[in-house]
Amino acid sequence: KRPIIIDTDPGIDDAVALAIALFSEELDVRLITTVAGNVGLDKVTYNAERLLELFQKDIPVAMGASEPLIKKRIEATNVHGDSGMGGYEFAEPTKSYLINENAVNAMRRVIMESKEPITLVPIGPLTNIALLLKMYPEVKENIAEIVLMGGSTGRGNAGVMAEYNIFADPEAAKIVFSSKLPLVMVGLDVGWKALVYPEDSQKLKDMNKTGSMIYQLFQRYRGGSMKTGLKMYDSCAIAYLLKPEMFTVEETFVDIELNGSMTAGCTVVDFKGYLGQENNAKVCTDIDPDMFKTWFMESLAKCN
Numbered sequence: 572k573r574p575i576i577i578d579t580d581p582g583i584d585d586a587v588a589l590a591i592a593l594f595s596e597e598l599d600v601r602l603i604t605t606v607a608g609n610v611g612l613d614k615v616t617y618n619a620e621r622l623l624e625l626f627q628k629d630i631p632v633a634m635g636a637s638e639p640l641i642k643k644r645i646e647a648t649n650v651h652g653d654s655g656m657g658g659y660e661f662a663e664p665t666k667s668y669l670i671n672e673n674a675v676n677a678m679r680r681v682i683m684e685s686k687e688p689i690t691l692v693p694i695g696p697l698t699n700i701a702l703l704l705k706m707y708p709e710v711k712e713n714i715a716e717i718v719l720m721g722g723s724t725g726r727g728n729a730g731v732m733a734e735y736n737i738f739a740d741p742e743a744a745k746i747v748f749s750s751k752l753p754l755v756m757v758g759l760d761v762g763w764k765a766l767v768y769p770e771d772s773q774k775l776k777d778m779n780k781t782g783s784m785i786y787q788l789f790q791r792y793r794g795g796s797m798k799t800g801l802k803m804y805d806s807c808a809i810a811y812l813l814k815p816e817m818f819t820v821e822e823t824f825v826d827i828e829l830n831g832s833m834t835a836g837c838t839v840v841d842f843k844g845y846l847g848q849e850n851n852a853k854v855c856t857d858i859d860p861d862m863f864k865t866w867f868m869e870s871l872a873k874c875n
């Protein structure tokens with residue numbers, strides 16, 4: 572089993588990604604860390620705990636950053652609802668999954684204690700990961716790879732060209748992209764093709780407890796408009812870990828625009844090498860939507 576740490580801000584599509592990862596036979600989720608993003612830190616952490624309770628998975632949760640490094644915090648309640656996971660009546664967790672250690676220290680401990688290198692899977696703003704790499708650079712030696720959901724090679728969803736997770740904390744993203752660690756950017760180019768339609772959602776309804784929860788969350792996701800497809804952004808990062816053959820990947824140099832008056836917070840993907848920099852990322856430029864759909868439904872069928 573491949574050991575991973577998921578850094579997340581649940582978030583409806585985060586909830587789905589967590590379900591798939593936690594019930595996968597090939598992944599060993601050693602730790603879940605939370606970061607302020609779609610909604611505030613208390614809410615995303617509570618959401619992570621409510622999900623673990625529903626999944627009946629005893630995975631430690633560590634709370635991370637409540638604010639981006641420099642920017643003011645922005646939420647995405649228009650997409651995920653005020654609680655971050657609107658639309659489903661979750662049961663109160665019967666126990667606390669939270670550990671008494673912050674996300675950065677917990678990640679350091681789990682990485683340093685692991686016999687095999689750990690893969691980091693950030694599916695929210697990159698604040699915690701940036702802090703980890705700056706506070707404890709020694710962890711780099713035992714990180715296999717960072718597979719992150721974020722960025723775009725073109726259009727954005729939080730700005731003209733900016734994707735939400737990068738836009739929410741661009742300085743953190745800059746630290747991560749310049750870390751020299753093996754990095755995979757799973758961004759909007761593929762997220763926009765990883766779609767779930769009403770008929771798929773209907774199949775989830777009676778699939779299992781997790782499916783029925785996801786079905787109900789989907790009724791509220793992005794205000795409930797499902798006809799053009801719901802975008803399963805964060806599940807794409809998990810898909811990359813489990814079935815990379817569904818992606819087209821190009822190795823290139825990526826930097827983060829911090830100051831552009833119209834482009835701040837966007838990923839500058841230098842396919843043609845204008846900037847003369849060494850490649851620092853594998854960028855997912857395309858996905859096979861049918862393969863994704865089949866994998867997605869089969870993966871969720873394995874849940875409780």
Ligand code: BDR
Binds near residue numbers: 647728734735736805
């Ligand atoms: C990303 O932004 C968040 O709203 C989603 O959870 C996903 O991680 C997509 O841009």
Ligand code: CA
Binds near residue numbers: 579581585608609
């Ligand atoms: Ca997310």
